[in-house]
Amino acid sequence: ASVSDNGPTREPYFNETWGLCPSLLSVKEQAALKDLSVQSVQALGFTSGVFHVECKYTSTGPQLIEVNARMGGGPVRKCNR
Numbered sequence: 001a002s003v004s005d006n007g008p009t010r011e012p013y014f015n016e017t018w019g020l021c022p023s024l025l026s027v028k029e030q031a032a033l034k035d036l037s038v039q040s041v042q043a044l045g046f047t048s049g050v051f052h053v054e055c056k057y058t059s060t061g062p063q064l065i066e067v068n069a070r071m072g073g074g075p076v077r078k079c080n081r
Contacts, residue, residue, distance in 0.1 A: 001037060002079040003030040021079040029057050036062040 003025060007018035023030055037053040044067060052072040054065040072080075 001034050003033050019074050033057055033062045036064060040064050040067050
């Protein structure tokens with residue numbers, strides 16, 4: 001698993017303005033995001049496969065945004081080779 005940073009989105013389609021991989025977050029923050037991602041996938045009953053999990057690291061810690069049973073796009077694919 002890897003963590004990437006996403007830039008702000010723009011209306012009307014909310015496309016990301018930039019992406020960065022590997023992340024600039026600290027190793028501790030990245031580990032917390034990865035732990036939440038794995039726990040979320042396991043909570044859905046999956047034990048193997050490819051998943052695109054979006055989380056956000058906030059002032060209160062990592063927060064889940066979404067989980068999808070698919071490969072991520074953009075720079076995410078290159079970071080997980």
